[in-house]
Amino acid sequence: MSANNNKRPDLRINGSGSASGGAYDSVRINGSGRISGDVDCNEFVVHGSGEASGKVESKTFKINGSGHVVGELKTNELKVNGSATFHSAVKGGNVTVSGSADLRESLNASTVRVTGSIKVEGGCSAEEFEAQGIFEIGGLLTADTVDVRLYWHKSQAREIGGGKITVGVGKSGLGVLASIFSLGAHYPSLEAETIEGDEITLENTTAKVVRGNNVTIGNGCDIGLVEYTGAYRETGGAKVAEHRKI
Amino acid sequence: MDEELISKKELLELTGISYGQLYRWKRKSLIPDEWFIRKSTFTGQETFFPKARVLSRIEKILSMKEDASLDDLADMFSPDCGSLSLDRDEVLRRGIALPDIVDMYAELSGAGQEFGINDILCVYLLSRHITSGDLSLPEGRTMAELLKEGLIRFHGSACDLILARKLGVFFCFMTSPPCDICADSGFRVIAKINIPSVIEELKLKLI
Numbered sequence: 332m333s334a335n336n337n338k339r340p341d342l343r344i345n346g347s348g349s350a351s352g353g354a355y356d357s358v359r360i361n362g363s364g365r366i367s368g369d370v371d372c373n374e375f376v377v378h379g380s381g382e383a384s385g386k387v388e389s390k391t392f393k394i395n396g397s398g399h400v401v402g403e404l405k406t407n408e409l410k411v412n413g414s415a416t417f418h419s420a421v422k423g424g425n426v427t428v429s430g431s432a433d434l435r436e437s438l439n440a441s442t443v444r445v446t447g448s449i450k451v452e453g454g455c456s457a458e459e460f461e462a463q464g465i466f467e468i469g470g471l472l473t474a475d476t477v478d479v480r481l482y483w484h485k486s487q488a489r490e491i492g493g494g495k496i497t498v499g500v501g502k503s504g505l506g507v508l509a510s511i512f513s514l515g516a517h518y519p520s521l522e523a524e525t526i527e528g529d530e531i532t533l534e535n536t537t538a539k540v541v542r543g544n545n546v547t548i549g550n551g552c553d554i555g556l557v558e559y560t561g562a563y564r565e566t567g568g569a570k571v572a573e574h575r576k577i
Numbered sequence: 578m579d580e581e582l583i584s585k586k587e588l589l590e591l592t593g594i595s596y597g598q599l600y601r602w603k604r605k606s607l608i609p610d611e612w613f614i615r616k617s618t619f620t621g622q623e624t625f626f627p628k629a630r631v632l633s634r635i636e637k638i639l640s641m642k643e644d645a646s647l648d649d650l651a652d653m654f655s656p657d658c659g660s661l662s663l664d665r666d667e668v669l670r671r672g673i674a675l676p677d678i679v680d681m682y683a684e685l686s687g688a689g690q691e692f693g694i695n696d697i698l699c700v701y702l703l704s705r706h707i708t709s710g711d712l713s714l715p716e717g718r719t720m721a722e723l724l725k726e727g728l729i730r731f732h733g734s735a736c737d738l739i740l741a742r743k744l745g746v747f748f749c750f751m752t753s754p755p756c757d758i759c760a761d762s763g764f765r766v767i768a769k770i771n772i773p774s775v776i777e778e779l780k781l782k783l784i
Contacts, residue, residue, distance in 0.1 A: 456604045473600045494597030524622060527585075529597040542586070544595060558586070577586070 339372075352385050369402065392423075409440075426457075437470070455488075462486075463501055477528070481519035481535060488523045496528040496543075500535050500551070520551070582614065583628040592635050605651045607638055611735075662693050671782050673697060674704035681714065685721055694776070695728045701779055702738070702770065711740065711767050716747040727751035728772075740767040 339356040344364035352368030359374075360366075360381040369385035375392045386402030391410075398415040409423035416433045423440040430447045437453035445462040454470035463480040466472075468488035475494045479486070480501035500519050521536045531543040535551035544561040548554055550568030557563065557574035565571055583591070589599065602608045614625045638650060665683070669676055682700045683690075692700070699721050706712045712720065720740065727736065731753050740749045743763045752758070 458604075473604055475597065475601060492596060492600040492603075494595075494601070527596045527600075529595045542596065577590075 342366075342372075352383075358389070375406075386419075420453075443474075460493075479521065481521055483519060485518070486521045488521075491523050491526045491528070493528050495530040496526060497530075497532045498534055498536050499532070499549075580627045581629065582625040583631065585624045585626070588626055588631060588635075592632070592639075594635065594639075601647070602638060605647045607647065607650055608634060662691050663697060665690050665692065668692055668697060668700065673779070673782060674700035675708065678704045678707060678717070681717075682721060685718060686725065694779075695725065697779060698728070698772070698775060699724045702775065706740065706768065712747070719747065720749050723749050723751060731772075736772050738768075738770040738772060740770070741765060742767055 339354055342350055342355045342358045344350060344360045345362055347363045349365040349367065352366055352370040355370065355372040357374040358366070358370060358372045358376070360377045361379060363380045364377070365382045365384070367384045370383060370387045370389070372387075372389045373391070375383075375387060375389040377394045377398050378396060380397045380399075381394065382399040382401075384401045386404070387400055388405045390406065391408040392404065392406040393408075393410040394413060394415050396413045398411070398413075399418075400416070400421075401418045403419040403421070404417055405422045407424040409421070409426045411428045411432050412430055414431045414433075415428075416435070418435045420436040421434055421438050421440075423438070424442075426438070426440045426443045428443075428445045428447060428449055432445070432449045434449070434451040434453075434455075436451075438451050438455045438457075440457045442459040443449075443455070443457045443461065444459075445466060446464060448465040448467075449462065450467040452469040455468045455472045457474045459476050459478075460472065460474035461476075461478045464482045465484065466479070466486045466488070471490045471492060472488040473492045477491060477493050477496045477498075479498045481498065482501040498521050519535060521533075523536070523538045525540045525542070526533070526536070526538050527542045529544045531541060531545070532547045532549065533541070533552050533554075534549040537553045539555040540558070541548070541554050541556070542558045544559065546557055546559045546562075547564040547566075548557060548569045548571055549566050552569040552571070554569070554571045555573070557571055558577050559574070560577060563574060563576065565574070585599070588594075589596065599608070603610070603613065608626075608631065612626050612631055614627075615622050616625055617623075641650060663671075665679060668674060668679055674682075679700050682696070682703060686696065686699075702724070703712075703717045703721060706720075707714065707717050720738075724738065727738070731751065734753065736751050736753045737756075738749065738751050739758070740747075741760075742748070742765050743761075
């Protein structure tokens with residue numbers, strides 16, 4: 332980004348409109364807007380619905396409502412309140428999703444916090460990954476700490492790898508209602524092929540292989556093989572076909 | 578070109594690193610993604626690595642991480658290092674190349690006194706292979722011209738430089754892996770040079 336930011340114009344779309352890309356200081360869409368071409372800016376905010384057909388590079392990127400980015404997105408701070416779809420790779424510093432985000436490629440960030448749902452078709456890597464709700468990762472989910480509270484129904488990742496991996500079932504404030512839901516298809520669970528980490532604590536998780544240093548397999552788990560080097564713990568409600576110390 | 582592979586489990590046992598470290602290094606690209614090779618085994622999918630390369634890389638990381646941050650290490654291992662440049666005296670002082678070869682190269686390329694990373698790479702290889710007797714000076718020139726072209730074409734990505742001779746006639750070419758070569762029997766490979774590992778060697782000299 333150029334150092335001479337004060338020369339950059341702002342882009343405002345109020346109501347409905349479209350504009351072409353370029354270098355801006357601040358880009359704001361209030362209502363519905365479409366930007367064609369690549370955008371390089373300091374701030375990108377959508378209130379309502381916004382679409383960018385090219386690449387976006389912005390210090391901050393915030394969607395309140397719905398958003399759509401076709402090209403790659405590079406930002407230091409990504410906030411989605413509502414829903415957003417990213418067709419290409421996303422590189423973000425701090426990523427917060429309240430609502431839902433659909434990433435058709437990969438996500439690379441320093442922290443990811445999700446309340447609601449996130450879907451990444453490729454890999455997802457971060458220093459910290461924290462989710463309350465549902466996530467679906469087509470490739471590898473890797474982070475130093477993966478802290479997941481499962482809600483509503485099934486989450487999945489092909490592989491999970493990292494330092495400390497904690498998967499638990501979220502406590503619903505709805506009480507009785509939630510227990511009625513949980514009788515049917517609304518059963519919060521996680522499905523993965525392999526989970527590898529230093530400290531692993533799992534609940535309601537189905538995996539073929541879990542490998543780690545200290546491993547705790549909790550209620551509702553169904554694991555094919557656990558390999559551990561340190562300590563191993565298993566609660567009564569867990570199903571583990573085989574576990575061995577290596 | 579079949580390399581010996583090592584499974585992730587064996588790798589961790591052998592090196593004593595943890596899953597957390599391995600994944601952290603993967604995220605920082607200290608271990609390139611293409612070294613993570615997924616294969617089906619009877620226990621499901623397993624990840625394997627090219628044994629020799631991954632072991633030497635981990636040894637380097639472990640020996641250096643005391644005094645360098647992971648990001649610095651990542652820069653060092655990345656095949657891309659666009660902004661670096663040295664002047665002629667610095668190239669000589671750091672023992673990258675012999676003065677005659679630096680001057681020959683400067684004349685050939687019109688590089689002047691400032692050497693970018695591609696120039697440094699080129700004089701380094703020239704110096705190495707001319708002193709070892711692999712190449713004559715005119716052959717070195719051919720190689721320098723190819724490198725100049727090739728490094729731009731394969732910009733920042735992995736590639737190999739192959740020096741060969743047939744019936745005494747020298748020629749060279751660059752490939753971008755994975756790439757197998759099948760040549761006739763008169764074809765003698767003098768050297769197969771993996772550019773990213775040369776850049777790594779060079780960076781060790783530069784820091």
